Each structure stands twice: as C-alpha cells, then as structure tokens.
Amino acid sequence: xxxxxxxxxxxxxxxxxxxxxxxxxxxxxxxxxxxxxxxxxxxxxxxxxxxxxxxxxxxxxxxxxxxxxxxxxxxxxxxxxxxxxxxxxxxxxxxxxxxxxxxxxxxxxxxxxxxxxxxxxxxxxxxxxxxxxxxxxxxxxxxxxxxxxxxxxxxxxxxxxxxxxxxxxxxxxxxxxxxxxxxxxxxxxxxxxxxxxxxxxxxxxxxxxxxxxxxxxxxxxxxxxxxxxxxxxxxxxxxxxxxxxxxxxxxxxxxxxxxxxxxxxxxxxxxxxxxxxxxxxxxxxxxxxxxxxxxxxxxxxxxxxxxxxxxxxxxxxxxxxxxxxxxxxxxxxxxxxxxxxxxxxxxxxxxxxxxxxxxxxxxxxxxxxxxxxxxxxxxxxxxxxxxxxxxxxxxxxxxxxxxxxxxxxxxxxxxxxxxxxxxxxxxxxxxxxxxxxxxxxxxxxxxxxxxxxxxxxxxxxxxxxxxxxxxxxxxxxxxxxxxxxxxxxxxxxxxxxxxxxxxxxxxxxxxxxxxxxxxxxxx
Amino acid sequence: xxxxxxxxxxxxxxxxxxxxxxxxxxxxxxxxxxxxxxxxxxxxxxxxxxxxxxxxxxxxxxxxxxxxxxxxxxxxxxxxxxxxxxxxxxxxxxxxxxxxxxxxxxxxxxxxxxxxxxxxxxxxxxxxxxxxxxxxxxxxxxxxxxxxxxxxxxxxxxxxxxxxxxxxxxxxxxxxxxxxxxxxxxxxxxxxxxxxxxxxxxxxxxxxxxxxxxxxxxxxxxxxxxxxxxxxxxxxxxxxxxxxxxxxxxxxxxxxxxxxxxxxxxxxxxxxxxxxxxxxxxxxxxxxxxxxxxxxxxxxxxxxxxxxxxxxxxxxxxxxxxxxxx
Numbered sequence: 001x002x003x004x005x006x007x008x009x010x011x012x013x014x015x016x017x018x019x020x021x022x023x024x025x026x027x028x029x030x031x032x033x034x035x036x037x038x039x040x041x042x043x044x045x046x047x048x049x050x051x052x053x054x055x056x057x058x059x060x061x062x063x064x065x066x067x068x069x070x071x072x073x074x075x076x077x078x079x080x081x082x083x084x085x086x087x088x089x090x091x092x093x094x095x096x097x098x099x100x101x102x103x104x105x106x107x108x109x110x111x112x113x114x115x116x117x118x119x120x121x122x123x124x125x126x127x128x129x130x131x132x133x134x135x136x137x138x139x140x141x142x143x144x145x146x147x148x149x150x151x152x153x154x155x156x157x158x159x160x161x162x163x164x165x166x167x168x169x170x171x172x173x174x175x176x177x178x179x180x181x182x183x184x185x186x187x188x189x190x191x192x193x194x195x196x197x198x199x200x201x202x203x204x205x206x207x208x209x210x211x212x213x214x215x216x217x218x219x220x221x222x223x224x225x226x227x228x229x230x231x232x233x234x235x236x237x238x239x240x241x242x243x244x245x246x247x248x249x250x251x252x253x254x255x256x257x258x259x260x261x262x263x264x265x266x267x268x269x270x271x272x273x274x275x276x277x278x279x280x281x282x283x284x285x286x287x288x289x290x291x292x293x294x295x296x297x298x299x300x301x302x303x304x305x306x307x308x309x310x311x312x313x314x315x316x317x318x319x320x321x322x323x324x325x326x327x328x329x330x331x332x333x334x335x336x337x338x339x340x341x342x343x344x345x346x347x348x349x350x351x352x353x354x355x356x357x358x359x360x361x362x363x364x365x366x367x368x369x370x371x372x373x374x375x376x377x378x379x380x381x382x383x384x385x386x387x388x389x390x391x392x393x394x395x396x397x398x399x400x401x402x403x404x405x406x407x408x409x410x411x412x413x414x415x416x417x418x419x420x421x422x423x424x425x426x427x428x429x430x431x432x433x434x435x436x437x438x439x440x441x442x443x444x445x446x447x448x449x450x451x452x453x454x455x456x457x458x459x460x461x462x463x464x465x466x467x468x469x470x471x472x473x474x475x476x477x478x479x480x481x482x483x484x485x486x487x488x489x490x491x492x493x494x495x496x497x498x499x500x501x502x503x504x505x506x507x508x509x510x511x512x513x514x515x516x517x518x519x520x521x522x523x
Numbered sequence: 524x525x526x527x528x529x530x531x532x533x534x535x536x537x538x539x540x541x542x543x544x545x546x547x548x549x550x551x552x553x554x555x556x557x558x559x560x561x562x563x564x565x566x567x568x569x570x571x572x573x574x575x576x577x578x579x580x581x582x583x584x585x586x587x588x589x590x591x592x593x594x595x596x597x598x599x600x601x602x603x604x605x606x607x608x609x610x611x612x613x614x615x616x617x618x619x620x621x622x623x624x625x626x627x628x629x630x631x632x633x634x635x636x637x638x639x640x641x642x643x644x645x646x647x648x649x650x651x652x653x654x655x656x657x658x659x660x661x662x663x664x665x666x667x668x669x670x671x672x673x674x675x676x677x678x679x680x681x682x683x684x685x686x687x688x689x690x691x692x693x694x695x696x697x698x699x700x701x702x703x704x705x706x707x708x709x710x711x712x713x714x715x716x717x718x719x720x721x722x723x724x725x726x727x728x729x730x731x732x733x734x735x736x737x738x739x740x741x742x743x744x745x746x747x748x749x750x751x752x753x754x755x756x757x758x759x760x761x762x763x764x765x766x767x768x769x770x771x772x773x774x775x776x777x778x779x780x781x782x783x784x785x786x787x788x789x790x791x792x793x794x795x796x797x798x799x800x801x802x803x804x805x806x807x808x809x810x811x812x813x814x815x816x817x818x819x820x821x822x823x824x825x826x827x828x829x830x831x832x833x834x835x836x837x838x839x840x841x842x843x844x845x846x847x848x849x
Binding site (some may be wrong): 032041043044045053054055128129131132149155182188189202203204205206208225228229231232233235236239240242243245339382396397398399400401402403404406417418429440441442 | 555556558561562563565566568569570571572573574575581609610611612617620623624658676679683684687690691692693694695697698724727762783792793795796797801802805808809810821
C-alpha cells in the first residue's frame with residue numbers, strides 16, 4: 001500500500017514536471033471552463049462603474065462594462081466595442097465604427113445611440129475626470145447605428161487615450177435615459193456588454209459574475225465564473241491563497257512583505273504587467289505656499305536627501321522604478337535623458353545652509369494605506385533628519401488624510417497619482433495653476449504657480465504635431481525637474497500573483513481592470 | 524403588577540437613553556475630520572468641485588448641522604434610518620442583512636464561553652488544591668492574556684493552511700450551492716474557528732470568575748450547614764454553591780451579551796465573517812454617517828435590552844432580589 005502510493009506519487013510528480021517542461025505547447029490553445037477566485041479589498045461600494053469610480057469597483061466591473069477601446073502595454077489603442085477608428089488629419093474628428101453584433105446582458109441590442117448617451121449625457125453628469133476630458137468635445141453624433149463621431153473644439157491628441165472602460169464606460173441608454181441615475185434600480189444589477197454578467201452579491205462575502213454566453217467575440221470568455229472574495233484581513237487573504245481557495249491576487253491584495261513568500265510558492269507566478277496605463281506614481285506633496293517648503297532650495301534638498309533606491313529595494317522588494325523626473329517612464333512623452341537627482345546628503349545640507357534653514361519644524365503626513373506606507377514614512381523621516389531637517393510626523397486615517405490634503409493643511413505629505421496614459425490627462429493637473437482649488441486631494445495641491453509651465457501644458461495638449469509636442473514636454477520636464485514643485489519618489493509596481501495554471505490573465509496595459517476576457521485555466 | 528410598571532418605567536428610560544445616544548453620536552462622528560463626499564472623491568482618484576457639491580447635496584451635507592440632526596432624528600422616530608449613499612442601499616436593509624451572521628457568531632461564542640467557562644470554573648473550584656485545578660487555571664490565564672487576533676491567525680495557520688481541516692475564512696463555501704441541511708452544515712463548519720476564537724477570551728473570564736465565586740461561597744455558613752445536614756457533596760456543589768455563585772457571572776454574561784452586535788470587529792475581520800462589526804468599522808473609515816449611526820443605534824438597543832433581561836434573570840436566580848433593591 002505504502003509502496004504503491006509512493007510509486008503513484010512519483011508518477012504524478014513526473015507528470016507534473018513534464019507539464020512544466022512543456023508550457024509553450026500547453027499555452028497555445030485556451031481551454032474553456034474553470035473558475036477564477038480573486039481577492040478583492042476593500043469591498044466595492046457599488047458595481048455601476050459609470051457611476052462609481054473607486055478602485056475596487058473599476059477592478060470588478062471592468063468585466064461587466066466595456067469601453068470603445070483597450071490599450072496594449074505601449075498604450076497603443078486596440079479594438080473593443082469599436083472595431084476600427086479614424087482620426088481626421090486636422091485632429092478634430094474621431095470616427096468610431098462599432099461592432100455590429102453586440103447585445104446588452106438583458107438582451108437589448110447595443111448601438112451608437114448608447115455611446116452618444118453615455119458620453120454626452122451620463123458621464124458628463126457623473127464622472128469628474130471624464131467630464132474634464134469631454135470639455136474638449138464640441139459634439140458627439142451617431143450618423144448611423146454603427147458609427148459614432150466625436151468632433152473636438154480644437155485638436156487634443158490625448159483624446160484617443162480616453163476610451164478605456166474606466167474612463168469612458170458605455171451605459172445602456174434604454175435603462176438610464178430620463179431616470180435618476182443615482183437611484184436607478186439597475187445600479188444593483190448592472191447591465192453591460194462585457195464578457196461576464198453580474199450574477200449575485202452577498203455583501204461582505206462574495207461577488208459572483210457568470211460567463212456571458214452571448215458574448216460577441218466567439219468562443220470567449222473561457223472562464224465559467226469569477227468569484228470576487230471580500231476578505232478584509234491581509235494575512236487571511238494570504239492564507240486563502242496558500243491553501244488554494246484563491247487563485248488570483250491582484251496588486252494591493254498582498255502585503256509587501258508577503259509578496260516574495262507567495263510568489264515563490266510552488267506553482268505560483270507573478271507579473272508586473274498591466275500597470276502601464278495607470279502607473280501609480282508616488283510623490284511627496286511639498287507645500288509651495290509657506291514654511292521652509294516654499295523655498296526651491298529646500299525642495300531640491302529634499303530630493304537630494306531621499307535614498308529612493310533604498311526604499312525601492314528594501315520596502316518594495318525591489319519592485320517598481322525610481323523616476324528621473326515628473327513624467328512616469330511608461331509615457332511616450334517621457335524624457336529618457338533627464339538625469340535623476342542622486343542620493344547626496346552632503347549636497348542637501350549645502351542647500352539647506354545656503355537658504356539658512358533654521359530648524360523650523362516641518363510636518364510629515366504619511367498615507368494611511370497599510371504597513372509599507374508607514375515604514376516608508378519612517379524611512380523618509382530618517383533621510384530628512386539625517387540632513388538636519390526637523391520632522392514632526394502626523395497621523396490620520398484615510399478620511400483625515402483626504403481632508404488635510406484638500407485643505408492644504410500639511411508641509412510634506414505622501415500621495416500617489418494615476419497617469420492615465422498621457423501627460424495632459426494625468427500630469428498637467430498636478431502642476432497648472434488653473435487647477436489650484438481647495439476641496440480636492442487630486443489637483444495642484446502643492447500650490448505651484450509658473451506661467452511658463454501653464455502655457456506649455458496648454459499648448460502641448462492641443463498641439464497636433466508630435467515633434468513639436470515632444471519638444472514642449474521635454475522643456476516641461478526640465479523646468480519641473482529644476483523647480484521641484486513636489487518630490488517624485490517612486491513609480492509603484494503593481495504585482496499580480498496568481499496560480500501558474502491561469503493563462504492570459506493580463507493582456508493589456510490596463511491590467512486586471514480590463515476584465516478576464518482572455519483568461520483561461522489549464523485543467 | 525408592580526413588575527409590569529417596573530418594566531414600563533425601564534422602557535421609558537431606555538427610549539430616552541437611546542435618543543440621547545443618537546444625538547451624542549451624531550455630533551461625535553461629525554467632529555471627525557473628513558466627510559463621506561471627500562472620502563468618495565478621494566477614492567475616485569480624480570474630482571472637481573461640481574462632483575463634491577453634487578455629492579454633498581445628495582447626502583444632505585450642504586445643510587447646517589442642526590438641520591441635518593433634525594432630519595435624521597425625525598427619520599429615526601418614524602423608524603427610517605436613512606440611506607447609505609456609499610452602499611446605495613437603505614441603512615435598515617444593510618443592517619438586517621448582516622445581523623443574522625453576527626448574531627450567529629456572537630451567539631455561538633456566547634454559549635460556548637458560558638457553558639465551558641462555568642464547567643471549567645466549577646471543576647477548578649472543586650479541585651482548587653490539586654494539579655488539575657491549577658492546569659485549568661493556567662490555561663484560562665493563557666487565553667485571557669493572549670490577543671484575539673493572534674489566536675485567530677494561529678488557528679487559521681494550523682487548522683486551515685497546515686492541516687486543511689477547516690475553512691480559513693467566510694460564512695459558507697463559495698460556489699458550493701448547498702441548500703437546506705447541507706448549507707447549515709457548511710455554515711457550521713465555517714463557524715467553528717471564529718466562534719472558538721471569539722469565545723476563548725470570555726470562556727477564560729467565566730472560568731476565573733466561577734472559580735473565585737464558588738470558593739468564596741463555599742466558605743459561607745449555609746454551606747457548612749448543608750454539609751452538617753449530611754447532603755451529598757454533588758448536591759451541595761450544584762444547589763448551594765453554584766447557584767449562589769452565579770450572580771456575578773450573570774452580570775458579566777449580560778455585559779457580554781450586550782456586545783453581541785458590535786463586539787466582534789476583529790474576529791469578523793480576520794475570518795472575513797460578513798457581520799455587523801466589519802460593517803461598522805468600514806462605515807467609520809468611510810464616514811458613512813447614516814450607516815454608522817444606524818449601527819450605533821442597534822448596538823445601544825441591544826445593550827439596553829440585555830441589561831433589562833439580566834435584571835429579570837437576577838430575580839429568577841435569586842428570589843431575594845426584589846424590585847427597588849437594584
């Protein structure tokens with residue numbers, strides 16, 4: 001008996017190693033069936049993506065809703081609801097040809113009217129980010145059921161980056177037109193066109209999505225179901241992955257110190273792909289209005305004082321990237337030649353002496369997003385104290401942090417910002433003076449004012465000539481790099497950990513938020 | 524008759540206490556920095572003034588605080604606890620949806636801790652001078668002193684990850700589709716670890732208290748009298764000592780029962796148990812005012828109910844306690 005089971009054991013082991021040896025063959029043909037068990041935390045407040053923009057909603061509902069386009073890892077547009085598109089030479093008219101066979105989850109036919117309603121009515125009312133982008137649009141028209149034309153007021157080359165599902169999700173007009181969007185019963189059972197349909201939500205436990213049997217891309221999706229497990233405790237999430245209950249751990253669901261352990265388990269894989277569109281960029285707000293941080297030399301001293309490589313290697317497991325300036329490296333407009341501030345405490349002390357810093361206390365506000373951020377704040381504090389800056393750490397919960405940033409009640413504060421694929425969508429907002437207003441933690445909260453930068457961002461956004469635009473963006477990067485309106489500390493990695501039997505999980509630059517259309521599980 | 528008027532008086536006081544708690548809580552949570560609109564805007568990763576104004580208007584946060592309080596209280600008096608804008612559901616639905624899971628967990632923990640605590644305490648008292656009594660008390664001290672979340676994590680690591688005997692988290696097996704008895708069994712299996720974890724601390728408290736109380740009662744004259752009458756030791760332990768030793772335990776049980784709605788935040792978090800404690804913690808973090816106030820209301824209600832129930836049980840356990848004596 002013992003002998004037999006040991007022989008079987010060996011045979012299984014041999015079979016397994018054979019399977020491992022032949023991944024290329026296995027990966028060629030997707031298999032249907034299987035279930036994705038994914039961790040989600042915090043629990044989304046709702047799944048009506050066009051209404052709720054928070055991160056967990058985007059992660060789950062990208063399976064239910066769809067945008068006109070998706071973007072590959074180089075942020076080049078790919079077809080989704082639109083099969084093809086043209087941009088007129090003057091950069092003013094964007095024409096989209098829609099997929100003819102799309103139907104909503106409730107059986108109604110999808111048409112160009114849905115797109116017009118979504119962009120022109122629904123999202124203009126509900127989504128502040130999309131509303132700002134649509135300010136460039138003069139009219140949205142549907143010449144026929146399968147064509148939509150966006151006509152812009154002036155050229156806005158970044159516009160083509162704005163059609164992913166989180167930015168411009170398409171809403172079913174037949175359910176929402178003329179209703180109170182916020183109290184529409186469909187919000188509790190969202191109807192989209194995506195590869196998975198909403199099935200059930202046990203609040204506090206699990207969100208269940210079923211395969212859309214009538215999906216317009218033949219044969220897809222491959223998975224039968226997706227279960228999103230709501231598990232609030234990070235250690236419990238890790239345990240659930242270890243004992244095999246979960247097979248996909250999205251970025252942020254694993255505490256940093258657990259990442260190496262889970263990634264190195266047998267049959268466990270990790271990828272940093274899918275990060276390109278959002279590319280969360282960690283920064284320190286430096287209050288440009290008052291106190292020592294109002295002095296440019298002080299802000300430069302902060303850049304010299306920070307040992308950013310240490311933070312990356314020790315706190316973030318060597319994942320992520322130390323930025324060379326204000327633009328993240330995944331953007332096409334990124335200037336590769338810009339020299340990053342080196343870690344140079346002597347230079348920092350020199351600058352502080354030059355400005356005559358007298359030891360005035362400087363408040364540091366950490367981001368209350370868990371253990372790693374707390375430790376990061378400690379490391380930054382130590383770096384700054386090493387060059388003689390007198391730091392007082394404050395603490396708060398997320399709501400308090402929001403309030404302090406929105407009211408400009410800080411000296412130095414941690415944050416991170418999404419990039420959204422183009423400087424005019426994700427970066428300009430942080431530096432242009434027209435974006436200085438209390439009440440939001442996401443605008444120019446550092447209070448940087450520079451008319452030259454204002455003009456360059458404004459001109460670059462509407463410049464249709466790629467070379468001229470790049471020249472402006474190069475100049476912007478150089479100027480900001482010297483002025484240090486805020487400290488750029490890290491391009492955060494977004495590692496996804498998953499069982500290696502799951503294939504094609506991430507196939508675009510939008511990552512898991514783009515849905516599990518292509519994912520399949522090796523049986 | 525006197526009994527009924529006592530109860531009525533109690534109910535009247537309870538209503539006043541409840542309303543006072545609500546008003547106090549209302550001002551307390553509005554004193555915390557940040558409001559639900561700011562939190563939601565913060566989570567959206569992008570916002571503008573129009574978005575914030577829209578949210579505040581829909582939440583009624585654009586009104587002066589006294590007006591908001593007036594609106595809320597007049598709603599509550601009509602048993603309308605308002606709307607959680609964040610979860611896009613009526614507060615009452617959210618709470619009633621989560622209440623069974625919490626009552627199941629805390630109720631199970633309550634029964635486990637009370638039953639085994641009293642048994643262990645009685646044994647420890649009877650064997651006060653023997654090693655087995657010391658072992659019981661040693662264990663009780665250990666459970667009393669160990670942090671709950673640590674016990675929870677160790678239980679998961681040992682019984683779920685390593686031994687794979689019990690599920691690591693959740694209320695039932697996701698996707699199993701059990702019904703009827705199979706579902707009940709499934710929930711019961713999921714209940715074991717969280718209920719034991721939550722119950723251990725109180726079990727230790729009851730053990731220690733039962734032992735102390737019994738030892739002190741056993742010194743009293745009526746016990747000596749009973750012994751002198753020649754009653755069997757078992758009868759003396761049960762009828763004379765235990766029954767008289769129970770009063771402080773009933774007090775404590777009343778307190779524990781009062782915490783049944785909101786007292787399991789940690790356990791519910793570690794075991795992803797879909798209960799009220801987690802709902803409350805999340806509502807607090809997200810400044811979901813209506814939901815938070817609603818949960819506070821139910822917690823307070825339960826505390827008051829169990830205090831009244833405790834008083835009744837006192838009288839049953841010890842007929843010498845009469846009205847007005849408490």
